[in-house]
Amino acid sequence: MKWRLLEEKVFRALMILCLGAVIAGLALIVAVITAKGARSLSWEMLTQVPKGGYYLGKSGGILNAIVGSLALAFGATALACVFAFPVCLYLQRDYAGRSRLASFVRTSLDLLWGVPSIVYGAFGFTVLLYMGMRASLLGGIIALALVELPIMARAMEEAVRMVPQALKEASYAMGGTHWETMRKVVLRQALPGILTAILLAFGRGIGDAASVLFTAGYTDNLPRSLLDPVASLPLAVFFQLGTPFPEVQSRAHACAFILLVIVLVVSVLSRLLGSRVSKYSLR
Amino acid sequence: MPHISVRDLTVAYDGHAILSDVTMDIPDRQITAIVGPSGCGKTTFLRCMNRLIDMTDGARVRGEVLIDGANILAPDADVISLRKKMGLLSQKPQPLPMSIYDNVAYGPRLHGTRNKRQLDAIVERYLKLSSLWGEVRERLHAPAARLSVGQQQRLCLARGLAVEPEVLLCDEPCASLDPTSAQHIEKRFVELKQDYTIVLVTHILRQARRLADYIVFFYMGELVEHGPAEQLLNDPRDERTKAYLSGTIS
Numbered sequence: 104m105k106w107r108l109l110e111e112k113v114f115r116a117l118m119i120l121c122l123g124a125v126i127a128g129l130a131l132i133v134a135v136i137t138a139k140g141a142r143s144l145s146w147e148m149l150t151q152v153p154k155g156g157y158y159l160g161k162s163g164g165i166l167n168a169i170v171g172s173l174a175l176a177f178g179a180t181a182l183a184c185v186f187a188f189p190v191c192l193y194l195q196r197d198y199a200g201r202s203r204l205a206s207f208v209r210t211s212l213d214l215l216w217g218v219p220s221i222v223y224g225a226f227g228f229t230v231l232l233y234m235g236m237r238a239s240l241l242g243g244i245i246a247l248a249l250v251e252l253p254i255m256a257r258a259m260e261e262a263v264r265m266v267p268q269a270l271k272e273a274s275y276a277m278g279g280t281h282w283e284t285m286r287k288v289v290l291r292q293a294l295p296g297i298l299t300a301i302l303l304a305f306g307r308g309i310g311d312a313a314s315v316l317f318t319a320g321y322t323d324n325l326p327r328s329l330l331d332p333v334a335s336l337p338l339a340v341f342f343q344l345g346t347p348f349p350e351v352q353s354r355a356h357a358c359a360f361i362l363l364v365i366v367l368v369v370s371v372l373s374r375l376l377g378s379r380v381s382k383y384s385l386r
Numbered sequence: 387m388p389h390i391s392v393r394d395l396t397v398a399y400d401g402h403a404i405l406s407d408v409t410m411d412i413p414d415r416q417i418t419a420i421v422g423p424s425g426c427g428k429t430t431f432l433r434c435m436n437r438l439i440d441m442t443d444g445a446r447v448r449g450e451v452l453i454d455g456a457n458i459l460a461p462d463a464d465v466i467s468l469r470k471k472m473g474l475l476s477q478k479p480q481p482l483p484m485s486i487y488d489n490v491a492y493g494p495r496l497h498g499t500r501n502k503r504q505l506d507a508i509v510e511r512y513l514k515l516s517s518l519w520g521e522v523r524e525r526l527h528a529p530a531a532r533l534s535v536g537q538q539q540r541l542c543l544a545r546g547l548a549v550e551p552e553v554l555l556c557d558e559p560c561a562s563l564d565p566t567s568a569q570h571i572e573k574r575f576v577e578l579k580q581d582y583t584i585v586l587v588t589h590i591l592r593q594a595r596r597l598a599d600y601i602v603f604f605y606m607g608e609l610v611e612h613g614p615a616e617q618l619l620n621d622p623r624d625e626r627t628k629a630y631l632s633g634t635i636s
């Protein structure tokens with residue numbers, strides 16, 4: 104009896120320890136970024152594009168990178184959705200779930216998940232060259248969508264797969280077709296999970312530097328069309344950290360902070376949306 | 387009213403038989419109770435009648451289930467209209483992730499009723515029929531998942547009836563209910579058999595005694611005996627039925 108109680112206590116302590124480590128790590132990152140970036144963070148930074156000599160410490164802001172990153176990440180997430188969504192539905196057992204094709208697709212997605220994003224960047228760059236295009240918003244969106252697709256599709260599939268079979272059968276038993284059941288019952292039940300999947304992919308996408316390095320390029324201007332090159336926050340961090348000037352390095356941390364805030368805002372918004380749409384879901 | 391007859395129905399999961407050579411006719415406009423020990427294939431039998439068995443991995447079905455002479459197990463049978471015809475009330479109530487109103491309106495909407503006023507009337511009518519109306523009329527747009535289990539089961543009954551089936555397949559509909567809710571449901575069945583053919587799977591012999599006009603006894607995947615309730619309960623022919631009725635096997 105003593106032993107069992109001890110065991111209970113030890114494992115509880117271990118769990119709390121690990122949880123603490125995770126939270127501490129996160130807090131540390133936020134603290135460092137804020138501390139180092141705070142003094143450069145200004146309204147000017149959020150609302151202006153870089154002026155001449157910005158990277159040497161002169162005035163200007165990184166509006167170009169903020170707009171670029173948002174355009175890239177929203178574009179890529181939307182594009183990835185267009186493909187991930189039908190794929191995750193088709194992988195359900197009611198459609199292809201039991202076939203070899205389905206398990207092949209799942210394995211492929213898992214593999215793609217593990218591919219480093221620089222590979223997508225290089226691949227996207229080759230395709231761009233082949234099509235005679237230069238680095239552009241469109242190119243960046245496509246490469247980023249490739250990075251996001253496996254994460255999104257797998258996470259969505261997981262959410263949709265969690266819908267109990269009995270629930271689907273209730274709809275089938277009333278004469279619903281596969282598609283009606285998917286649309287009216289399965290999606291409703293899985294919607295919070297699907298939103299999480301989209302958010303996960305968005306977070307990964309907006310923070311990715313390697314895939315947009317060659318495909319989206321970098322510019323001090325705001326993008327005017329899909330075919331213009333765009334700047335992005337991760338690259339802004341990368342370039343500014345690489346300079347020898349402390350003021351510029353501090354701006355890199357400020358950029359990282361902005362990136363963090365964007366992800367936070369998007370995730371809070373999607374949580375709110377999630378709790379609205381999950382009002383009817385069964386738990 | 388469709389007439390159901392079952393011919394040589396055999397179901398096997400992964401090679402071993404769960405139901406073997408079941409042949410019988412189900413009487414129209416009566417309550418047919420299917421009884422038998424747990425695992426004898428009652429649910430499987432029911433799932434053949436609306437082809438939900440198609441959803442089960444590894445299940446192989448042979449034989450025929452004839453509804454008005456047409457074999458519903460044929461690969462080219464119209465499963466959608468079959469399932470519309472055969473209402474199902476499952477063992478565990480399974481509300482859909484939507485409001486109470488939308489749960490009842492789900493079937494009619496699937497089958498083409500769009501008019502709001504018509505839907506309102508349908509919802510009210512079937513919620514009344516399953517004696518749930520009084521409890522939920524104030525909160526028709528609340529999530530169905532918030533109802534109690536007994537209310538959920540009555541909601542599922544209303545939902546199933548709203549599709550306007552001709553046959554009701556009920557898989558131990560009172561298994562997860564308290565005695566009062568169970569009584570509610572039982573009373574409904576007695577009224578409903580005027581208009582529907584009801585197939586009722588039950589574990590509870592007393593329930594079968596109370597409700598059934600016709601009784602079918604399954605044992606280990608075999609149809610042992612079937613006949614009018616009076617006769618089967620009071621004068622069973624087979625030794626196994628006698629043993630089951632006296633409680634020696636269960």
Ligand SMILES: Nc1ncnc2c1ncn2[C@@H]1O[C@H](COP(=O)(O)OP(=O)(O)OP(=O)(O)O)[C@@H](O)[C@H]1O
Binds near residue numbers: 404430431443589
């Ligand atoms: N998906 C499945 N795969 C393999 N075997 C199954 C499957 N579903 C049911 N069985 C088996 O088929 C047999 C009959 O099951 P069934 O659910 O029809 O029994 P039942 O008479 O409804 O039992 P209960 O009264 O406990 O609900 C059982 O032995 C069960 O183990």
Ligand SMILES: [Mg+2]
Binds near residue numbers: 428429430477557
């Ligand atoms: Mg059963």
